[in-house]
Amino acid sequence: MITKDKIIMSLRGVKEPFFQKDFIQMNLIDVDLLENNINIKVYLKEEVFDKKEEIEKKIQEKLKIAFGEQIGNVNIEFIKVSDYSQVRRRVKLEVLDSKKANLGKVIAVTSGKGGVGKSTISINLALSLRELGFKVGLLDADVYGPSIPTAFGLEGTILEIRDDKIQPIEKFGLKLVSIGFMIPEVDTPLIWRGPMLHKAINEMVNQVDWDSLDYLVVDLPPGTGDAILSLNNSVKIDGAIVVSTSQKVAAADVMKNINMLKTLSIPIIGIVENMSFIECKNGEKIYLWGKGGVIELAQKYDIEFLGEIPFIPNVVQTMETGNLVMLTEQTKNIFKEFAKKVINRLNVISVS
Ligand code: ADP
Ligand code: MG
Numbered sequence: 001m002i003t004k005d006k007i008i009m010s011l012r013g014v015k016e017p018f019f020q021k022d023f024i025q026m027n028l029i030d031v032d033l034l035e036n037n038i039n040i041k042v043y044l045k046e047e048v049f050d051k052k053e054e055i056e057k058k059i060q061e062k063l064k065i066a067f068g069e070q071i072g073n074v075n076i077e078f079i080k081v082s083d084y085s086q087v088r089r090r091v092k093l094e095v096l097d098s099k100k101a102n103l104g105k106v107i108a109v110t111s112g113k114g115g116v117g118k119s120t121i122s123i124n125l126a127l128s129l130r131e132l133g134f135k136v137g138l139l140d141a142d143v144y145g146p147s148i149p150t151a152f153g154l155e156g157t158i159l160e161i162r163d164d165k166i167q168p169i170e171k172f173g174l175k176l177v178s179i180g181f182m183i184p185e186v187d188t189p190l191i192w193r194g195p196m197l198h199k200a201i202n203e204m205v206n207q208v209d210w211d212s213l214d215y216l217v218v219d220l221p222p223g224t225g226d227a228i229l230s231l232n233n234s235v236k237i238d239g240a241i242v243v244s245t246s247q248k249v250a251a252a253d254v255m256k257n258i259n260m261l262k263t264l265s266i267p268i269i270g271i272v273e274n275m276s277f278i279e280c281k282n283g284e285k286i287y288l289w290g291k292g293g294v295i296e297l298a299q300k301y302d303i304e305f306l307g308e309i310p311f312i313p314n315v316v317q318t319m320e321t322g323n324l325v326m327l328t329e330q331t332k333n334i335f336k337e338f339a340k341k342v343i344n345r346l347n348v349i350s351v352s
Contacts, residue, residue: 153322
């Protein structure tokens with residue numbers, strides 16, 4: 001039998017020409033099924049509207065492969081839009097609002113490139129929110145370099161399934177799930193990790209017994225890859241944090257990162273500059289990569305600047321040994337102030 005879900009599945013691989021991502025992943029296709037007649041609406045940016053014949057042909061081919069002679073009439077309508085945000089927001093929210101039971105506010109921590117401190121910020125944000133009295137989950141979706149197993153001293157942990165639900169690990173008052181607990185790291189080649197990613201992310205969000213959270217912090221892999229798309233299709237993201245260092249070379253990556261979030265209509269909490277300076281004993285601040293680079297970017301893209309986080313030598317150690325409790329009060333306060341800014345911004349975004 002033809003169903004709407006099967007039609008949507010069959011359209012995998014038909015790519016939106018501007019962003020080169022699947023239409024269905026981007027929520028740019030509406031499907032209606034009446035008996036065996038299929039009505040499809042495709043939303044297409046004006047810049048690539050002339051590609052519609054090609055796309056129509058591909059859709060017809062995909063449907064033929066999936067359903068052969070079973071299908072009746074196929075009617076494909078193309079709707080020209082100047083940008084995708086409105087369409088995507090509508091389609092996405094309808095699907096996801098119903099699913100998001102007890103996750104509280106979902107915060108995605110993103111960056112244009114690796115090594116800028118996404119995991120450090122995710123972990124310390126989660127710990128700070130916890131210290132401020134909230135119930136917090138931390139989800140490590142970095143398929144290429146999960147950090148939570150090491151940072152929490154939990155390497156080799158396997159998640160337990162109880163009552164059909166994945167049980168998160170509890171440590172330091174946080175509920176933790178890592179892709180490192182789901183996909184065996186050592187013996188799974190990178191090429192297999194991609195396809196497993198969508199399923200794993202969806203499961204980590206929707207099939208984990210999160211109980212009821214106030215905040216779910218998600219540590220994403222760097223860049224504009226599939227993980228953020230999968231997360232965005234699995235849950236309503238309340239806001240994204242962009243993490244950057246201030247090197248000039250990072251600007252292009254940050255720009256791509258921000259454009260991706262805007263395209264996906266994910267509200268941006270703001271951008272934080274990590275490892276910006278070292279504070280000397282006499283209070284002098286040495287800016288490692290020059291001062292003010294990230295604030296400039298924030299102004300240019302009209303997004304909130306969430307401040308600077310210094311280079312804190314002892315953070316490296318705690319992340320590598322799983323001894324997060326070794327963080328000094330001073331360090332904890334830096335992240336607590338950051339967490340308060342994030343909470344405030346989330347409140348502002350959710351009413352606007
Ligand atoms: P990402 O998740 O973006 O790849 P990480 O959080 O793993 O980045 O950080 C990369 C490295 O930088 C790690 O060794 C981490 O301990 C270190 N690091 C990150 N932020 C800080 C900071 N504010 N002070 C000192 N070291 C940091
Ligand atoms: Mg990381």
